[in-house]
Amino acid sequence: MPKNGxxxxxxxxxxxxxxxxxxxxxxxxxASYTATKPEDSGSTVKExxxxxxPSADAxxxxxxxxxxxxxxxxxxxxxxxxxxAPVVMVEYADFKCGFCGKFARDxxxxxxxxxxxxxxxxxxxxxxxxxGKDSERAARGAWAAGRQDRFWQFHEAAYAExxxxxxxxxxxxxxxxxxxxxxxxxxxxxxxxxxxxxxxxRKDQEEAYGLGAASTPSFLINGRPVSGAQPDEVFHQAIxxxxxxxxxxxxxxxxxxxxxxxxxxxxGPKAGRxxxxxx
Numbered sequence: 308m309p310k311n312g313x314x315x316x317x318x319x320x321x322x323x324x325x326x327x328x329x330x331x332x333x334x335x336x337x338a339s340y341t342a343t344k345p346e347d348s349g350s351t352v353k354e355x356x357x358x359x360x361p362s363a364d365a366x367x368x369x370x371x372x373x374x375x376x377x378x379x380x381x382x383x384x385x386x387x388x389x390x391x392a393p394v395v396m397v398e399y400a401d402f403k404c405g406f407c408g409k410f411a412r413d414x415x416x417x418x419x420x421x422x423x424x425x426x427x428x429x430x431x432x433x434x435x436x437x438x439g440k441d442s443e444r445a446a447r448g449a450w451a452a453g454r455q456d457r458f459w460q461f462h463e464a465a466y467a468e469x470x471x472x473x474x475x476x477x478x479x480x481x482x483x484x485x486x487x488x489x490x491x492x493x494x495x496x497x498x499x500x501x502x503x504x505x506x507x508x509r510k511d512q513e514e515a516y517g518l519g520a521a522s523t524p525s526f527l528i529n530g531r532p533v534s535g536a537q538p539d540e541v542f543h544q545a546i547x548x549x550x551x552x553x554x555x556x557x558x559x560x561x562x563x564x565x566x567x568x569x570x571x572x573x574x575g576p577k578a579g580r581x582x583x584x585x586x
Contacts, residue, residue, distance in 0.1 A: 369552075374530030376514065378431060384453035387419070388429030393553035394546050396428060397527040399435040399515040402445035402465045402475065404523040410536040411466035418542060427550050432458070433511035435523055444499070445475040446508045451498035452489055460487035529553070 377395035380386070396418075400407040415430075422428035434449060436442035445465060452461035464470065464486040473479055477496065484495045498504060515525065526533040526542075529549035533541060 368531050369549075370530045370532075372530070373518070373527050373532070376518075376527060377429075377529075379429070383431065384456055384458050385432040385434075385450070386429060387459060388423040389426050390429065392423075392426060392429035394422070394428045394529050394549040395431060395527075396542075396546070397431045397433060398524060399433045399511070399520055399526070400524040401434075401436050401438055401442050402449065403436075403438040403442045403471050405471065406536040407524045408466040408468075408471060410524050411462065412468065414536065414539050414542060417539060418546070421543075422546055428546055432462070433515060434508045435512055435515045435520065435525070436508065437521075437523060441475045443508065444477075444480060446511075447499040447504040448475065448480045448483065448495070450504045450507050451495045451501075452484060452487055454498050455489050455491065455495065457484075457487045457489045461489070463487070 374395075376397055378386075379390045379395065381390040400410075402408075418428065419430070423430060432449075434446035436446040449458060449461050449465065452458050461483060464483045465475075470483075475483075480499065481492050481496065484492050489495045518525075518527075522534065524536060528542075528545045529552075531545055531549065533545055
């Protein structure tokens with residue numbers, strides 16, 4: 308592990324995308340990831356800003372600085388949808404999280420059918436393992452499946468009803484990989500155990516912690532934070548509002564196609580929790 312401040316500097320490089328990100332990350336940690344509705348964050352933001360003047364968008368619960376966290380990498384196997392889609396939903400989730408599984412089974416397929424398939428939405432996955440070694444193994448396995456273009460199939464199998472209760476030991480990971488159609492399971496296991504897998508998972512994890520996320524699932528929809536497996540309507544409203552407000556020329560390069568997988572589809576620095584929808 309890096310020492311003498313190197314870890315902190317690496318986090319800063321991953322998160323610092325502009326002068327406003329530090330303030331936005333603070334606000335996100337204080338307000339958005341403890342909220343149950345995305346629109347609730349506006350009034351809290353003003354108090355948490357400690358004198359910083361939020362933009363009009365921020366007052367409506369949208370942070371342009373956070374929108375820049377969308378990577379829009381056309382070759383990203385952990386993403387689906389057009390790289391130049393007007394709306395990007397960044398999803399921070401854990402395969403051991405029950406509410407993440409509920410979102411994956413009950414809500415996400417509908418979002419893919421309604422918004423991804425017709426080009427409005429891009430979904431970018433971030434591995435955010437917060438429930439110990441099993442979470443970490445699952446995250447590494449997901450990344451390794453992506454190396455053979457089977458991430459979304461792995462995602463579907465890992466989030467199947469009752470899957471997380473079986474754990475994510477080596478034999479179980481192989482079983483999931485086979486269900487996902489991973490052709491070279493030996494290579495899959497080597498990739499999952501590689502330094503590259505660990506680095507990729509840490510990058511996503513540090514990004515989430517840098518934003519103040521402490522629960523899963525957590526989302527950014529064009530810079531609007533949404534916390535928990537909210538009712539479908541919350542996602543529909545946020546996506547449609549983001550699409551309506553998308554500025555021409557702010558997406559990716561025209562014509563860039565994202566990696567579009569099947570629509571089916573860990574231990575952090577502090578203890579995490581999974582968060583469901585509002586009660």
